[in-house]
Amino acid sequence: MNKPLVSICMSAYNAEKYISSAIRSVINQSYQHWELIIVNDGSKDETSTIIESFADKRIKFLNQENKGQSASANKAFEYSQGELIKFFDADDILSVDFIKNQVTRLNGNLENVVSAAWGRFYNDNINTFKLNPQTVWKDMQTDEWLTESFINGQPMMQCALWLIPRPILLKSGLWNENLSLINDFDFFTRVLLNSKMVLFEQKAILYYRSGIIDSLSSTKTRKGIESAYYSIEEAVNNLLNKRNDKRTSLSCANIWQQFIFDTYPYYPDLREKAMIHLSNLERSSLSFPCGGYSKLLLPLFGWKLIKRMQIHKHNLTYSRIRFKPLRIFIKIHLQ
Template identity: 40%
Template sequence: MSQPLISIITPCYNAAPFLKEAMDSVLSQTYPHFEWVLVNDGSTDATEAIIHSSNDARIRYYKQENKGQCAASNFGLSKATGDYIKFFDADDVMNAQHLEAQLKKLNGRTDALASCAWGRFYDGNPASAQFIPETVWEDLESLTWIRKALSQQYDMMGAWVWLIPKGVLEKTGGWDASLSLNNDFEFSIRLLLAVKEVLFTEDAKMYYRSGNASLSQRPSEKAFAAAIRSTDMGCAYLLQRDHSPLMKQLCANRYQEWLYRIYPDAPLLQQEVEQKIKLLGGSNRSMDGGKVFQLLSSIFGWKKAKQLQRWLKQRGYRKLPFN
């Protein structure tokens, strides 16, 4: 009996500083029956040369002009021939047992997603990643998974969490190319609402890179607007399925997190988000910060505290007890 084929899809844009490490982790997988669809999304660095440095026959390389992560992922999906789909970022790392463990966990099911453990690292060393257990690190009915994920202080809806049966994507469709920031949220909600269960795979680990200069720049107002559109769409799907007071508050909290991020850079968008939160019945999500920030927030409100935080940073006060 032939073994299932997994299609790994990786959009690459100026990924040269990290791509070799990502490639090593994929090409050393204990489950060998995969194809790796790498889509060079108009890179201007050595991305192409690094990909060509490997002669592994499982790599399928494509190049297009820069259209963004969603469009590149959709292009990769159009070329995928596997029974299962794995989206994988070009700057992350997966453990050697990742694919094998997720495939085993699904055990042939086409009505479920396999999830994975993940840890964040900042110093360029995946071994320093801390895997902090989440409330969703167990087998859960899909809507329960969503409720638990959104109830956490920070939910992780990255598409790289999932091993996805191809039939699920054929049912839900690919990525919305009009979205950029927060695009994983809308995409993952569609996936989750199309399956019965999420199966947590403890032995599949993803090492999530944070703190890159290229990834940590302040998003533009246009990007923030796309993030709110993604939230609009994802929450609309959720509330169509579950219009309970709990789900309304979870959606309000999701908007509140974005309000904390966009204030005070996009006043019109801020007003729009505040209205959405009000219509949902209000949020109970507080803004994260250090003890001094929390004290100032309790006295003056989080907006004044954030204004003071920014004012001090603009004047060179970097080491603040705000964060």
């Protein structure tokens, strides 16, 4: 049986805490015909030293000044030689048969991509891992997969889930280097729309590390939120250009509605732009996510006030002050 070379492209920035586990999960793969290209994106910690400690000829190590994850992922791809490509974060872990199962599932068909199962674990405690089953965990046409994945407003398109034939990447284009936050949303939407099928491999399992306070996904800066806006805009427009029925319109509306929920009360200009997009789509079916006291107050006072309460609760919890819902409600209401 032909064993194609799999190129694993990793971007690393200040990854000293977790990168050893990520690299070892590649080295320990039962499928051994791989290369790992790691681009150190201007790290200021011991990331470089840790990478260099791995004596394996299949690992290629490159340094660059800090340019962001998109640029370093593109550089890793530039140095890759494999027929099949996987992008991989420096803080996640692959199950031991991950690559073997995805390569087997693809079965040499270079017009399809292969997805994987995934679940979260927190910090270094692998015992907290729990699978997170989704409705898209099956074989699907790519535009159907995107429509179904978008429907809850929070699609999971994490880079390590995907095994991608090189010809598809050459058609879809690489990572947009102007984007940082949720840049994978734009990128993998393009990848999928240049593929025929998403083939799901349930025996390939990604251990997705969560709860990292200083991770890129926790960024709430103006630059980060602008990146999220433009990534959503590109992805939604690309999908609607391919498929524009009511279900897809609803899914795209839910993506924009989630963006509005997430960014309120900050950056009102970006929310206004999002609302313009939303007005041209089906009415969103999303409800503002909340529970407890907030859920009781939601019908009376609306989601914007509840969101402000959540922000105050977070700030008070962070300061180790006990949250008292009634006091905070009164304080906000009188502002």
